[in-house]
Amino acid sequence: MKKILPLLLAMSLAAPAYADTPSDVEVLHWWTSGGEARSVDNLKEKMKKEGYIWKDFAVAGRAGQSAINTLRIRALSGNPPDVAQIKGPEIQEWGKLGFLASLDDVAAKQHWNELIPRRVQEYLKVDGHYVAVPFNIHRVNWLWANPEVFEKADAELPVTLDDFFVAAEKIKAAGYIPLALGSEAWQESTLFESIALAIMGPEDFRKAFIDKDTALLTGEKMRETLLTFRKMKQYTDADSPGRNWSDTTSLVIEGKAAMQMMGDWAKGEFLAANKEAGKDFLCIPAPGTANQFSFNIDSFVFFKNSNAGKTDSQRTLAKLILDPDFQREFNMSKGSIPVRVDSDMEGFDTCGKESMQAFLRAAATDNLVPSLSHNMAVGRASQIALFDVISRFFDDDDVSVDETMRYIRAAVLADNL
Ligand code: BGC
Numbered sequence: 001m002k003k004i005l006p007l008l009l010a011m012s013l014a015a016p017a018y019a020d021t022p023s024d025v026e027v028l029h030w031w032t033s034g035g036e037a038r039s040v041d042n043l044k045e046k047m048k049k050e051g052y053i054w055k056d057f058a059v060a061g062r063a064g065q066s067a068i069n070t071l072r073i074r075a076l077s078g079n080p081p082d083v084a085q086i087k088g089p090e091i092q093e094w095g096k097l098g099f100l101a102s103l104d105d106v107a108a109k110q111h112w113n114e115l116i117p118r119r120v121q122e123y124l125k126v127d128g129h130y131v132a133v134p135f136n137i138h139r140v141n142w143l144w145a146n147p148e149v150f151e152k153a154d155a156e157l158p159v160t161l162d163d164f165f166v167a168a169e170k171i172k173a174a175g176y177i178p179l180a181l182g183s184e185a186w187q188e189s190t191l192f193e194s195i196a197l198a199i200m201g202p203e204d205f206r207k208a209f210i211d212k213d214t215a216l217l218t219g220e221k222m223r224e225t226l227l228t229f230r231k232m233k234q235y236t237d238a239d240s241p242g243r244n245w246s247d248t249t250s251l252v253i254e255g256k257a258a259m260q261m262m263g264d265w266a267k268g269e270f271l272a273a274n275k276e277a278g279k280d281f282l283c284i285p286a287p288g289t290a291n292q293f294s295f296n297i298d299s300f301v302f303f304k305n306s307n308a309g310k311t312d313s314q315r316t317l318a319k320l321i322l323d324p325d326f327q328r329e330f331n332m333s334k335g336s337i338p339v340r341v342d343s344d345m346e347g348f349d350t351c352g353k354e355s356m357q358a359f360l361r362a363a364a365t366d367n368l369v370p371s372l373s374h375n376m377a378v379g380r381a382s383q384i385a386l387f388d389v390i391s392r393f394f395d396d397d398d399v400s401v402d403e404t405m406r407y408i409r410a411a412v413l414a415d416n417l
Helices: 002-013 034-049 062-076 090-096 104-110 118-124 147-152 161-173 185-209 220-235 245-253 266-272 308-321 324-334 350-364 380-395 401-416
Strands: 024-029 053-058 083-085 132-134 136-139 142-145 177-179 257-261 282-285 293-296 299-302 368-370
Touching (some): 024 062, 024 308, 034 053, 034 266, 034 324, 062 083, 062 185, 062 380, 090 299, 104 308, 118 132, 132 308, 136 324, 136 350, 142 147, 142 266, 147 161, 147 257, 161 177, 161 220, 161 257, 185 220, 185 257, 185 293, 185 368, 185 380, 220 380, 220 401, 245 257, 245 266, 266 324, 282 350, 293 350, 299 308, 350 368
Parallel strands (some): 024 053, 293 368
Antiparallel strands (some): 083 299, 142 282
């Protein structure tokens, strides 16, 4: 990103005037699965009621990687959308390049400083100014289970990693897929992240991936993480390569697979299929991570625009996202918890309530970690490199642990290049 700075700036200055009408607001995002689309439709409706037309620019796939690639191309050619789904350290990258509009006035009117947890605010500000609005807090370290399959296999829900392997053997013997996984790099990294959290613990996890402690990145706990990760492969199915995450969740919904380790956007798929939390499906912390909370915050940023009408529509959208009713409605169907500290959790299902309790507990006990596989812990350069290394190790049994640890170290350091 740093190297293309002059080009990006030149292109953005040369950007043509916007030809579309001020009441349009073009939004680039990747919420396209059944559960995601249902959640974002609510916001589209609310914008319509305010008199604005939401122009959808949805790019499916790879947990946003495809959307972000499209965004880069559009921004480079001087034609960014009005709004885009960007999160984590990448907000800083775009903000520092001067692309993002300040939201300080909306933030002041709506009292964001009081409403949004401090830890979350850090991600939303560039040089002290708000440039992003948050939707939610997703927990990544969850395990989704089909209770009927567990019962038929006479298996226990796993609390530890050892329990996981005991249960997986029984489920396999009973003829079901123990672990639903789509072998896309980001899905594999999501699984890797939960195992790393269980084995390394939150402190070493943060030291390794955020402080870039090279001894930890190539140490014994990393070795154990990689070996455990690879051991899980035998419990996935032959159709795993390339399968997207929501089709993978469907395997658990339909009772073909027993478990999926995935962030709580997976709950959105169960709900969209009319399944009930605690009855048709269960949510438990990923094995070995009961006290921990790997957080992932969805947010929108707003591209600078000289058209006053546009600015109004952008500001209206920012305000709606933090509206208390929208926070409840959106997060109930999306699977996440509201980001507003004053949110009422009454009416949320058991998974939502448990997630909120887990978040508060983890925040109070220093057990919160930014998600490694969902762009919260590292910048884009490291993220892409990590996806490649982790996926290569999982997909190819000939790739050694030692070589992978060296590459993980290099990937984590890639942001510094
Ligand atoms: C986003 C979620 C989204 C998921 C799958 C994650 O990175 O934070 O909002 O549902 O990807 O598309």
